[in-house]
Amino acid sequence: MDTKNESLESSLKVPSVQELALQNPKKVPQRYVRDDGDDDFCTFSSSDPFLTIPLIDMAKLVNADTQQDQLHKLHLACKHWGVFQIVNHGVSSLKNMGNQVKRFFELPLKEKKIWAQKPGSLEGYGQAFVTSEEQKLDWNDMIFLKSLPIQNRKLDLWPQNPPKFRETLEKYSEDMRQEAKSIVSFITLALGLDDTKISESFHEGLYDIRMNCYPPCPEPERVLGIVPHADNSGITLLTDFADFPGLQFLKDGKWVGVEPIEGAIVANIGHIIEVMTNGIYKAPEHRAVVNKTKERLSIVTFCYPTASMDIAPAEKLVGEGNKQVYKSMTHAEYFNRFFNRKLDESFIDSLRL
Numbered sequence: 001m002d003t004k005n006e007s008l009e010s011s012l013k014v015p016s017v018q019e020l021a022l023q024n025p026k027k028v029p030q031r032y033v034r035d036d037g038d039d040d041f042c043t044f045s046s047s048d049p050f051l052t053i054p055l056i057d058m059a060k061l062v063n064a065d066t067q068q069d070q071l072h073k074l075h076l077a078c079k080h081w082g083v084f085q086i087v088n089h090g091v092s093s094l095k096n097m098g099n100q101v102k103r104f105f106e107l108p109l110k111e112k113k114i115w116a117q118k119p120g121s122l123e124g125y126g127q128a129f130v131t132s133e134e135q136k137l138d139w140n141d142m143i144f145l146k147s148l149p150i151q152n153r154k155l156d157l158w159p160q161n162p163p164k165f166r167e168t169l170e171k172y173s174e175d176m177r178q179e180a181k182s183i184v185s186f187i188t189l190a191l192g193l194d195d196t197k198i199s200e201s202f203h204e205g206l207y208d209i210r211m212n213c214y215p216p217c218p219e220p221e222r223v224l225g226i227v228p229h230a231d232n233s234g235i236t237l238l239t240d241f242a243d244f245p246g247l248q249f250l251k252d253g254k255w256v257g258v259e260p261i262e263g264a265i266v267a268n269i270g271h272i273i274e275v276m277t278n279g280i281y282k283a284p285e286h287r288a289v290v291n292k293t294k295e296r297l298s299i300v301t302f303c304y305p306t307a308s309m310d311i312a313p314a315e316k317l318v319g320e321g322n323k324q325v326y327k328s329m330t331h332a333e334y335f336n337r338f339f340n341r342k343l344d345e346s347f348i349d350s351l352r353l
């Protein structure tokens with residue numbers, strides 16, 4: 001059977017992992033098992049408990065007395081980790097959004113399927129990047145929606161159950177836009193880039209939201225919630241609703257778990273900021289692992305600059321002995337490359353000059 005897709009902008013239908021978990025299987029189906037003959041998976045399967053993801057205090061970034069110190073911390077976090085947790089950010093919609101997502105995933109499958117992906121699109125309730133019936137599957141269910149700009153919304157895929165889902169998501173994405181703009185402006189400050197073009201480009205930017213449900217798994221060490229990857233975003237803002245580490249980042253060859261902090265936002269650099277900073281900041285590899293008894297929910301906002309902004313190294317960071325490392329592309333060229341990439345090749349390497 002030929003099940004190959006032309007582009008990664010659509011994905012094959014897969015079973016619901018929540019439904020699978022509800023049947024209380026003793027073993028996971030073979031299609032989810034990652035450890036048969038895959039050495040890499042075994043070597044990387046434990047997380048380093050001695051390393052911790054840096055914390056960035058937003059209140060200190062906006063306060064003139066503490067800004068320099070905190071900017072330096074931000075610079076080190078971006079340079080050495082590519083990820084940090086933001087505290088004291090003042091965003092008020094996280095909890096409400098978390099409740100809506102929880103209630104959505106609690107609906108019967110039939111009800112969730114009203115909002116299912118349609119052929120040729122990644123939006124809606126379903127799965128991403130599944131291109132063959134042989135491919136190993138992630139232990140998660142998700143719903144993916146484009147939220148900003150408003151004209152990108154496909155409201156026919158936006159759940160109306162629970163009843164406040166839509167209005168809560170509207171508020172949440174607006175909050176994420178504000179947060180992304182300020183983080184990106186502090187990132188450009190930390191790099192000494194005095195132009196505001198980059199941070200402004202996130203004002204009219206694109207905000208796509210992926211809501212994940214990772215059900216409990218009878219053999220958690222044999223599966224992955226999400227396979228290792230780096231994000232194609234500018235930055236990614238993630239809210240974690242679990243009380244155990246599920247998200248892990250690769251740091252110097254070791255997986256480091258993100259210890260959830262209630263009310264914090266996990267921010268990571270994506271490929272676009274990697275290109276724009278000419279590789280000074282890199283998009284980190286990360287993955288999600290799952291738990292034997294507990295479900296985990298996460299909400300992930302992929303933040304992109306506006307479509308009229310080229311994806312290219314900032315002028316100030318190249319020249320005078322600094323070689324340009326990445327290609328300069330239009331927004332459309334960048335996405336074209338991303339959706340037509342080969343899943344077994346490094347996307348970021350394909351962007352190098």
Ligand SMILES: O=C(O)CCC(=O)C(=O)O
Pocket residue numbers: 210212226231246247286287288298299300
């Ligand atoms: O849910 C998580 O912890 C990770 C999700 C993620 O990396 C993604 O959706 O790109």
Ligand SMILES: [Fe+2]
Pocket residue numbers: 229230231236286
């Ligand atoms: Fe990711």
